[in-house]
Amino acid sequence: MTFVEPRFSLVVDSCCDLPRDTIRDLGVEVLHFPYTLKDEEHVDDFGVSLAHGDFYDAMRAGEHATTAQIPMHAFVDVFERAAAEGRPLVYLGFSSQLSGTFDVAHLARADVLGRYPDADIRVIDTLAASVAEGVLVYEAARRWREGATADELEAWIAERRPRLHGYFIIDDLETLRRGGRLSGTAAAAGALLDVKPLLTITTDGRLELKRNFRGRVKAMRALVDLLEQHRDGQGGTVAIAHGDCAEDAGRLAAMLAEKTGVAVDLTMDVGPVIGAHTGPGMLALVFWGEAH
Numbered sequence: 001m002t003f004v005e006p007r008f009s010l011v012v013d014s015c016c017d018l019p020r021d022t023i024r025d026l027g028v029e030v031l032h033f034p035y036t037l038k039d040e041e042h043v044d045d046f047g048v049s050l051a052h053g054d055f056y057d058a059m060r061a062g063e064h065a066t067t068a069q070i071p072m073h074a075f076v077d078v079f080e081r082a083a084a085e086g087r088p089l090v091y092l093g094f095s096s097q098l099s100g101t102f103d104v105a106h107l108a109r110a111d112v113l114g115r116y117p118d119a120d121i122r123v124i125d126t127l128a129a130s131v132a133e134g135v136l137v138y139e140a141a142r143r144w145r146e147g148a149t150a151d152e153l154e155a156w157i158a159e160r161r162p163r164l165h166g167y168f169i170i171d172d173l174e175t176l177r178r179g180g181r182l183s184g185t186a187a188a189a190g191a192l193l194d195v196k197p198l199l200t201i202t203t204d205g206r207l208e209l210k211r212n213f214r215g216r217v218k219a220m221r222a223l224v225d226l227l228e229q230h231r232d233g234q235g236g237t238v239a240i241a242h243g244d245c246a247e248d249a250g251r252l253a254a255m256l257a258e259k260t261g262v263a264v265d266l267t268m269d270v271g272p273v274i275g276a277h278t279g280p281g282m283l284a285l286v287f288w289g290e291a292h
Contacts, residue, residue, distance in 0.1 A: 006027075006145060007088070007147065007148075007149055007150070008087060008088035008089060008090055008120070008144075008149075008150045009029060009078075009082045009087055009088070009089040009090070010028045010029070010089075010092070010141060010144045010153075011028065011029045011030075011031060011078055011089060011090070011091040011092070012028050012029070012030055012031070012091070012092050012093075012137045012141075013030065013031045013032070013033065013070060013093055013094050013101070014030055014031070014032045014045065014046065014271065014273065015033060015094040015129055015130060015133055015271070016092075016094075016130075016134040016137045016138075017046075017130045017131055017133070017134050017241060017268050017271045017273075017274070018134045018137065018138060018266075019266070019268060019269075020046040020047070020048070022138065022266070023046065026138070026142070026145065027141075027145065028137070028141050028144075029078060031070050031074050031075065031078065031091075032045055032070070032074075033067060033068070033069075033070055033101070033272075033273045034067070034068045034070070034071075035065055035067045035068065035272045035273065035276060036065065036066045036067075036068075037055065037058055037065045037272070038058060038063055042272070044271050044272050044273050046269075046271065047269060050272075052244060052269045052270075052271065052272075052275075053244055055244075055272050055275060056243060056275065056279075056280040057244075059275070059276075059279055059280055060280055064276075065272055065276035066276065067272070067273050067276050067277075069099060069100050069101040069104050070104060070105075071104075072104050072108050072111075075091075075104060075105050075107075075108030076108045076111055079091075079109060079112040079119075079121050080112050080115070080116070082119070082121070083112050083113075083115070083119035083121065084116070088120035088121075088150050089119075089120070089121050089122065090122045090124060090144075090150050090153060091105055091121075091122065091123050091124065092124050092126050092133075092136070092137050092157075093105055093124065094126065094128075094129055094133060094273070095125065095126060095127050095128055095129050095133070095201070095206075096125045096127070096205060097127070097204060097205035097206045098129055098205065098206070102123070102125055105123045106123055109123050120150065122154060124154060124157060126157075126161070126205075127161060127201070127204060127205035128164060128166060128201055128205065129201060129205075129273075129274055130241055130268075130270055130271070130273075130274040130284065131168075131239050131240070131241035131266075131268050131284045131286045132164055132166030132286045134239065134241070134266070134268055134286075135166075135239050135286045135287075136157070136160075136161065136164055138237060138239075138266065139160075139236065139237055140153055140156070140157060143156060160288070161203075162291040162292065163232070163288050163289060163290065163291050163292075164286065164288060165200075165226070165227075165230055165286065165287050165288070165292070166200060166201045166284065166286045167198060167199070167200050167210070167223055167226050167284065167285055167286075168198070168199055168200075168241075168278075168282055168283060168284035168285070169197065169198050169199075169213075169216070169220070169222075169223065169282070169283050169284075170196070170197060170199070170243075170278045170279065170281060170282045170283075171196065171279060171280070171281040171282075172279055195212045195213065195214060196212070196213045196214075196215065196216050196218070196219040197211075197212050197213075198210050198211050198212070198213060198219055198222055198223070203292060216248070220248070220251065220252050220255060220283065221255065223283070223285045224252070224255050224256055224259050224285075226285070227256065227260060227262065227285060227287050227289075228259065228260050230287075230289035230290055230292070231262070231287050231288070231289045232288060232289050232290050234288060235288070236287070236288035237265045237266060237286075237287075237288070238256075238262055238263070238264050238265050238266075238286070239264065239266040239267070239268060239285075239286045239287075240252055240253055240264050240266070240267050240268070240283070240284065241268040241269065241270050241283075241284040241286075242267075242268075242269065242270060242282065242283050242284070243269075243270040243275050243278060243279065243280050243281055243282035243283070244269075244270075244280050245280065245281050245282075245283060248281075248283050249267055249283065252283060252285065253267070256285075262287075270284070
Protein backbone atom coordinates (compact mmCIF):
# COMPACT_ATOMS: atom_id res chain seq x y z
CA MET A 1 0.00 0.00 0.00
CA THR A 2 1.26 3.45 -0.93
CA PHE A 3 0.70 6.07 1.76
CA VAL A 4 0.50 9.77 0.94
CA GLU A 5 0.13 12.84 3.11
CA PRO A 6 -3.54 12.84 4.25
CA ARG A 7 -5.63 15.79 3.10
CA PHE A 8 -7.59 16.08 6.35
CA SER A 9 -7.51 14.98 9.98
CA LEU A 10 -9.16 11.65 10.78
CA VAL A 11 -10.41 11.20 14.34
CA VAL A 12 -11.86 8.01 15.82
CA ASP A 13 -12.85 6.88 19.30
CA SER A 14 -11.53 4.10 21.48
CA CYS A 15 -14.67 1.99 21.10
CA CYS A 16 -13.27 0.86 17.73
CA ASP A 17 -11.17 -1.64 19.74
CA LEU A 18 -8.46 -1.88 17.08
CA PRO A 19 -5.12 -3.26 18.26
CA ARG A 20 -2.77 -0.59 19.64
CA ASP A 21 -0.16 -1.26 16.97
CA THR A 22 -2.75 -0.90 14.22
CA ILE A 23 -3.95 2.44 15.61
CA ARG A 24 -0.35 3.64 15.77
CA ASP A 25 0.46 2.50 12.25
CA LEU A 26 -2.65 4.11 10.78
CA GLY A 27 -1.82 7.44 12.40
CA VAL A 28 -5.39 8.41 13.27
CA GLU A 29 -6.17 10.56 16.31
CA VAL A 30 -8.12 8.84 19.07
CA LEU A 31 -10.60 10.21 21.59
CA HIS A 32 -10.78 7.97 24.65
CA PHE A 33 -13.88 6.88 26.54
CA PRO A 34 -13.76 7.04 30.34
CA TYR A 35 -14.99 4.20 32.55
CA THR A 36 -15.14 3.36 36.24
CA LEU A 37 -14.12 0.08 37.87
CA LYS A 38 -13.88 -0.56 41.61
CA ASP A 39 -14.78 3.10 42.19
CA GLU A 40 -11.67 4.14 40.26
CA GLU A 41 -11.80 6.21 37.10
CA HIS A 42 -9.96 4.88 34.06
CA VAL A 43 -9.49 5.80 30.41
CA ASP A 44 -10.00 3.29 27.63
CA ASP A 45 -6.49 3.38 26.19
CA PHE A 46 -6.51 -0.04 24.50
CA GLY A 47 -5.27 -1.86 27.60
CA VAL A 48 -2.17 0.25 28.28
CA SER A 49 -2.99 1.46 31.80
CA LEU A 50 -5.20 -1.51 32.72
CA ALA A 51 -4.75 -4.75 30.81
CA HIS A 52 -7.90 -6.19 29.30
CA GLY A 53 -7.34 -9.44 31.16
CA ASP A 54 -7.28 -7.61 34.50
CA PHE A 55 -10.47 -5.76 33.56
CA TYR A 56 -12.31 -9.00 32.83
CA ASP A 57 -10.89 -10.73 35.91
CA ALA A 58 -12.45 -7.98 38.01
CA MET A 59 -15.79 -8.56 36.31
CA ARG A 60 -15.53 -12.30 36.94
CA ALA A 61 -14.95 -11.47 40.60
CA GLY A 62 -18.27 -9.60 40.70
CA GLU A 63 -17.23 -6.03 39.94
CA HIS A 64 -19.51 -3.95 37.73
CA ALA A 65 -17.84 -1.47 35.42
CA THR A 66 -19.66 1.65 34.25
CA THR A 67 -18.93 3.72 31.17
CA ALA A 68 -19.45 7.40 30.37
CA GLN A 69 -19.52 9.62 27.34
CA ILE A 70 -16.41 11.25 25.95
CA PRO A 71 -16.52 14.75 27.49
CA MET A 72 -17.40 17.64 25.24
CA HIS A 73 -14.18 19.52 25.95
CA ALA A 74 -12.20 16.64 24.42
CA PHE A 75 -14.10 17.03 21.16
CA VAL A 76 -13.85 20.83 21.26
CA ASP A 77 -10.08 20.72 21.74
CA VAL A 78 -9.54 18.45 18.73
CA PHE A 79 -12.08 20.15 16.48
CA GLU A 80 -10.85 23.64 17.33
CA ARG A 81 -7.22 22.75 16.67
CA ALA A 82 -8.09 21.58 13.16
CA ALA A 83 -10.29 24.63 12.55
CA ALA A 84 -7.54 27.03 13.66
CA GLU A 85 -5.12 25.34 11.27
CA GLY A 86 -7.63 25.53 8.41
CA ARG A 87 -7.53 21.75 8.12
CA PRO A 88 -10.68 19.70 7.38
CA LEU A 89 -11.57 17.03 9.94
CA VAL A 90 -13.65 13.86 9.85
CA TYR A 91 -14.75 12.09 13.05
CA LEU A 92 -15.97 8.48 12.83
CA GLY A 93 -18.05 7.78 15.92
CA PHE A 94 -19.52 4.96 17.99
CA SER A 95 -23.17 4.23 17.09
CA SER A 96 -25.55 7.00 18.12
CA GLN A 97 -28.08 4.29 19.03
CA LEU A 98 -25.82 2.90 21.76
CA SER A 99 -24.24 6.02 23.26
CA GLY A 100 -24.96 9.72 23.65
CA THR A 101 -21.36 10.48 22.69
CA PHE A 102 -22.30 11.09 19.07
CA ASP A 103 -24.69 13.85 20.19
CA VAL A 104 -21.86 15.37 22.24
CA ALA A 105 -19.70 15.43 19.11
CA HIS A 106 -22.43 17.35 17.27
CA LEU A 107 -22.66 19.88 20.10
CA ALA A 108 -18.88 20.33 20.04
CA ARG A 109 -18.96 20.85 16.29
CA ALA A 110 -21.62 23.54 16.62
CA ASP A 111 -19.59 25.22 19.35
CA VAL A 112 -16.44 25.35 17.21
CA LEU A 113 -18.32 26.50 14.12
CA GLY A 114 -19.59 29.42 16.17
CA ARG A 115 -15.99 30.67 16.28
CA TYR A 116 -14.78 29.25 12.97
CA PRO A 117 -17.81 29.39 10.64
CA ASP A 118 -15.79 28.28 7.60
CA ALA A 119 -14.35 25.18 9.27
CA ASP A 120 -14.95 21.81 7.60
CA ILE A 121 -15.81 19.45 10.47
CA ARG A 122 -17.69 16.27 9.61
CA VAL A 123 -19.22 14.02 12.25
CA ILE A 124 -20.08 10.59 10.82
CA ASP A 125 -22.05 7.91 12.64
CA THR A 126 -20.52 4.47 12.03
CA LEU A 127 -23.75 2.89 13.33
CA ALA A 128 -21.43 0.26 14.78
CA ALA A 129 -19.44 -0.61 17.90
CA SER A 130 -16.33 -2.51 18.94
CA VAL A 131 -15.07 -4.87 16.23
CA ALA A 132 -17.70 -3.74 13.70
CA GLU A 133 -16.74 -0.12 14.26
CA GLY A 134 -13.10 -1.19 14.14
CA VAL A 135 -13.41 -2.84 10.72
CA LEU A 136 -15.13 0.23 9.27
CA VAL A 137 -12.52 2.54 10.82
CA TYR A 138 -9.66 0.30 9.67
CA GLU A 139 -10.69 0.27 6.02
CA ALA A 140 -11.67 3.96 6.05
CA ALA A 141 -8.29 4.89 7.55
CA ARG A 142 -6.45 2.92 4.88
CA ARG A 143 -8.27 4.91 2.20
CA TRP A 144 -7.46 8.10 4.10
CA ARG A 145 -3.78 7.16 4.09
CA GLU A 146 -3.99 6.43 0.35
CA GLY A 147 -5.09 10.01 -0.33
CA ALA A 148 -8.90 9.95 -0.35
CA THR A 149 -10.58 13.33 0.06
CA ALA A 150 -13.12 13.94 2.82
CA ASP A 151 -15.92 13.82 0.22
CA GLU A 152 -14.64 10.53 -1.17
CA LEU A 153 -14.32 8.96 2.26
CA GLU A 154 -17.79 10.10 3.33
CA ALA A 155 -19.29 8.67 0.12
CA TRP A 156 -17.40 5.38 0.58
CA ILE A 157 -18.72 5.01 4.15
CA ALA A 158 -22.30 5.71 3.07
CA GLU A 159 -22.04 3.06 0.35
CA ARG A 160 -20.23 0.39 2.36
CA ARG A 161 -21.81 0.77 5.79
CA PRO A 162 -24.98 -1.21 4.91
CA ARG A 163 -22.72 -4.09 3.84
CA LEU A 164 -21.06 -4.44 7.24
CA HIS A 165 -22.13 -7.62 9.05
CA GLY A 166 -21.41 -7.97 12.75
CA TYR A 167 -22.51 -10.90 14.92
CA PHE A 168 -21.50 -11.87 18.44
CA ILE A 169 -22.21 -14.38 21.16
CA ILE A 170 -22.10 -13.72 24.88
CA ASP A 171 -22.52 -15.81 28.00
CA ASP A 172 -25.17 -13.69 29.72
CA LEU A 173 -27.63 -11.04 28.54
CA GLU A 174 -28.12 -9.59 32.02
CA THR A 175 -25.24 -7.11 31.75
CA LEU A 176 -26.69 -5.75 28.50
CA ARG A 177 -30.14 -5.45 30.06
CA ARG A 178 -28.78 -3.75 33.18
CA GLY A 179 -26.91 -1.23 31.06
CA GLY A 180 -30.00 -0.42 29.00
CA ARG A 181 -28.51 -1.77 25.76
CA LEU A 182 -31.14 -4.49 25.39
CA SER A 183 -34.80 -4.74 26.37
CA GLY A 184 -35.84 -6.77 29.40
CA THR A 185 -38.00 -8.97 27.16
CA ALA A 186 -35.08 -9.88 24.93
CA ALA A 187 -32.85 -10.51 27.93
CA ALA A 188 -35.43 -12.79 29.52
CA ALA A 189 -35.60 -14.82 26.31
CA GLY A 190 -31.94 -15.69 26.70
CA ALA A 191 -31.98 -16.43 30.42
CA LEU A 192 -32.12 -20.21 30.03
CA LEU A 193 -29.73 -22.90 31.15
CA ASP A 194 -26.69 -23.13 28.86
CA VAL A 195 -28.31 -20.91 26.24
CA LYS A 196 -25.81 -18.77 24.35
CA PRO A 197 -27.42 -15.70 22.77
CA LEU A 198 -26.30 -14.61 19.32
CA LEU A 199 -26.82 -10.92 18.67
CA THR A 200 -26.25 -8.54 15.80
CA ILE A 201 -25.90 -4.81 15.25
CA THR A 202 -28.68 -3.68 12.94
CA THR A 203 -28.15 -1.35 9.98
CA ASP A 204 -29.44 1.54 12.09
CA GLY A 205 -26.93 0.83 14.86
CA ARG A 206 -29.06 -1.00 17.46
CA LEU A 207 -28.45 -4.30 19.23
CA GLU A 208 -30.82 -7.10 18.30
CA LEU A 209 -31.11 -10.63 19.66
CA LYS A 210 -31.00 -12.84 16.58
CA ARG A 211 -31.20 -16.35 18.01
CA ASN A 212 -30.36 -18.51 21.03
CA PHE A 213 -28.23 -21.65 20.88
CA ARG A 214 -27.76 -24.52 23.28
CA GLY A 215 -24.05 -24.51 24.01
CA ARG A 216 -21.16 -22.34 22.91
CA VAL A 217 -19.87 -24.61 20.15
CA LYS A 218 -23.22 -24.51 18.35
CA ALA A 219 -23.22 -20.73 18.62
CA MET A 220 -19.72 -20.57 17.18
CA ARG A 221 -20.75 -22.79 14.27
CA ALA A 222 -23.64 -20.41 13.66
CA LEU A 223 -21.17 -17.53 13.29
CA VAL A 224 -19.32 -19.50 10.62
CA ASP A 225 -22.60 -20.28 8.86
CA LEU A 226 -23.56 -16.60 8.82
CA LEU A 227 -20.34 -15.67 7.07
CA GLU A 228 -20.82 -18.47 4.56
CA GLN A 229 -24.38 -17.31 3.85
CA HIS A 230 -23.89 -13.55 3.66
CA ARG A 231 -20.31 -12.73 2.64
CA ASP A 232 -20.15 -11.22 -0.82
CA GLY A 233 -17.53 -11.76 -3.50
CA GLN A 234 -15.84 -8.41 -2.89
CA GLY A 235 -13.70 -9.69 -0.04
CA GLY A 236 -12.63 -7.10 2.50
CA THR A 237 -11.46 -7.35 6.07
CA VAL A 238 -12.64 -10.27 8.21
CA ALA A 239 -12.18 -9.74 11.94
CA ILE A 240 -12.71 -11.62 15.19
CA ALA A 241 -12.91 -9.99 18.61
CA HIS A 242 -13.06 -11.57 22.03
CA GLY A 243 -13.67 -10.60 25.63
CA ASP A 244 -10.70 -12.34 27.24
CA CYS A 245 -11.30 -15.69 25.56
CA ALA A 246 -8.38 -15.88 23.12
CA GLU A 247 -8.57 -19.67 22.84
CA ASP A 248 -12.15 -19.48 21.56
CA ALA A 249 -11.11 -16.77 19.10
CA GLY A 250 -8.45 -19.13 17.78
CA ARG A 251 -10.96 -21.98 17.53
CA LEU A 252 -13.39 -19.77 15.63
CA ALA A 253 -10.64 -18.74 13.19
CA ALA A 254 -9.77 -22.41 12.63
CA MET A 255 -13.45 -23.28 12.07
CA LEU A 256 -13.73 -20.49 9.50
CA ALA A 257 -10.63 -21.65 7.64
CA GLU A 258 -11.74 -25.29 7.65
CA LYS A 259 -15.30 -24.73 6.44
CA THR A 260 -15.01 -21.65 4.23
CA GLY A 261 -11.32 -21.20 3.47
CA VAL A 262 -11.55 -17.63 4.74
CA ALA A 263 -8.60 -16.29 6.74
CA VAL A 264 -9.02 -13.79 9.57
CA ASP A 265 -7.30 -10.46 8.93
CA LEU A 266 -7.66 -8.90 12.39
CA THR A 267 -8.04 -10.38 15.86
CA MET A 268 -9.04 -7.81 18.45
CA ASP A 269 -9.70 -7.51 22.18
CA VAL A 270 -13.12 -6.25 23.21
CA GLY A 271 -12.29 -3.22 25.34
CA PRO A 272 -14.04 -1.89 28.44
CA VAL A 273 -16.56 0.34 26.63
CA ILE A 274 -18.39 -2.69 25.25
CA GLY A 275 -16.97 -5.24 27.70
CA ALA A 276 -18.65 -3.47 30.62
CA HIS A 277 -22.00 -4.40 29.03
CA THR A 278 -21.21 -7.80 27.50
CA GLY A 279 -18.93 -9.27 30.17
CA PRO A 280 -16.18 -11.87 29.76
CA GLY A 281 -16.55 -14.42 27.01
CA MET A 282 -17.92 -12.27 24.21
CA LEU A 283 -16.91 -13.61 20.81
CA ALA A 284 -17.62 -11.59 17.66
CA LEU A 285 -17.24 -12.03 13.93
CA VAL A 286 -17.39 -9.15 11.45
CA PHE A 287 -17.18 -9.27 7.66
CA TRP A 288 -18.38 -7.46 4.54
CA GLY A 289 -21.35 -8.96 2.75
CA GLU A 290 -24.57 -8.28 0.93
CA ALA A 291 -26.40 -5.06 1.79
CA HIS A 292 -28.94 -5.55 4.56
